[in-house]
Amino acid sequence: MKTAVNTAKTSPLSLVFTDFKEITKARLAVSVVFSSIAGYFLGATEIQLTSVLLLAFGGYCMVGASNAYNQVIEKDLDALMNRTKNRPIPAGSMTVNTALSIAITMTVLGVIALYVLNPQTAMFGAISIFLYTSVYTPLKTKTPLAVFVGAFPGAIPFMLGWVAATNDFGIEPGTLFMIQFFWQFPHFWALGWMLDDDYKRGGFKMLPTGKKDKGTALQIIMYTIWMIVISIIPVFGITGRLQLSIVAAIVIFLMGMVMLVFALRLFTRKDNKSARSLMLASVSYITLMQVVYVVDKFI
Structure with missing residues (x-):
């Protein structure tokens, strides 16, 4: 009886939310947003709540999109590793098309949100997605230099907040x-x-x-x-x-x-x-x- 009750409590909506968190790597995305907001506080002469919210939303979208693209590209490799075999795509709980749709939607929304702050912030956000998905991800199976390349998009969030606050690099x-x-x-x-x-x-x-x-x-x-x-x-x-x-x-x-x-x-x-x-x-x-x-x- 207890098992049946617990199963009933696991709604389709909660499963979708869980998969969304996994495909966007929510914990990592939140830590990146934290770095961006810290950079914003350092650069801002006046804290504007609207700007903070746009930066948080745009930053999460940028990281979430990068991670979703990554999991689409590496779906077959993820299935081979213990730490990744239960991700939504290799586990079969999310299709490649769904993950790709999430990635594209978040890319568009993220770029728009950051562009509202200023064009430079949107540019750096777009560069981070490109480097992570088109350069770092393919290199991971070819050379240890992938970590060096990946350090570039990984280092953008802290500075992104300053650029968002000042429109200056x-x-x-x-x-x-x-x-x-x-x-x-x-x-x-x-x-x-x-x-x-x-x-x-x-x-x-x-x-x-x-x-x-x-x-x-x-x-x-x-x-x-x-x-x-x-x-x-x-x-x-x-x-x-x-x-x-x-x-x-x-x-x-x-x-x-x-x-x-x-x-x-x-x-x-x-x-x-x-x-x-x-x-x-x-x-x-x-x-x-x-x-x-x-x-x-x-x-």
């Missing part, structure tokens, strides 16, 4: 771009380390050396150091209106050092547990770093 959004660009490498290589066996089933080449070795771990350390350096550069007053107080720079530096400790641990231990710790630390770092930047501006 200069050293300030360029700095925000570089912070998130360098962050991509330790984050995704840690993830790639954890899921290396699964990625290999799909033919993906995610680690820079192709192996879970000290060469990969060393590159993770190097990019983590560059990420820390770029993150605190605004404290020196050379990044235009993008400023950072000494206290905020110290906090960000210490957070970066925590992440570096996890990277060093991966270098010495070379195990999945250390890679997972680094991946989680990287997620915490990017979120808290953006919060520190925003709070520092307004206090």
Whole structure:
């Protein structure tokens, strides 16, 4: 009886919503929107709710469209991997045509929403979709350089918010771009380390050396150091209106050092547990770093 009741509660509408969240990777999309809004707060001289909502909606559409295109392109490879075999298309709960329709609709709506903010924001949003789907996705099965290419669209959201607020691209959004660009490498290589066996089933080449070795771990350390350096550069007053107080720079530096400790641990231990710790630390770092930047501006 209890099973029958639970089944009855699972309505077709809830299943559609679940599939929509999966095909757009809702959790990832929300984190990207968070980065964009943080960038907007940093660039804006006056916070406008309408602009924030347009940026949030347009940003979600851009990321959701990219992920839907990706899952259409990689549907056969997704079926081979444990982490992706239950996605809507390989699981059979969504057709390719439906996923493609969602991707196209979200692309159009996203570009329109960002264009209302200003043309530059729409342009960068469109570029991110193109790079992710037409360059990064095909390269994943051919070369580890795919991660380098993928770091470009992955680094756009933080700077996109500044451009949305100012309709200008200069050293300030360029700095925000570089912070998130360098962050991509330790984050995704840690993830790639954890899921290396699964990625290999799909033919993906995610680690820079192709192996879970000290060469990969060393590159993770190097990019983590560059990420820390770029993150605190605004404290020196050379990044235009993008400023950072000494206290905020110290906090960000210490957070970066925590992440570096996890990277060093991966270098010495070379195990999945250390890679997972680094991946989680990287997620915490990017979120808290953006919060520190925003709070520092307004206090």
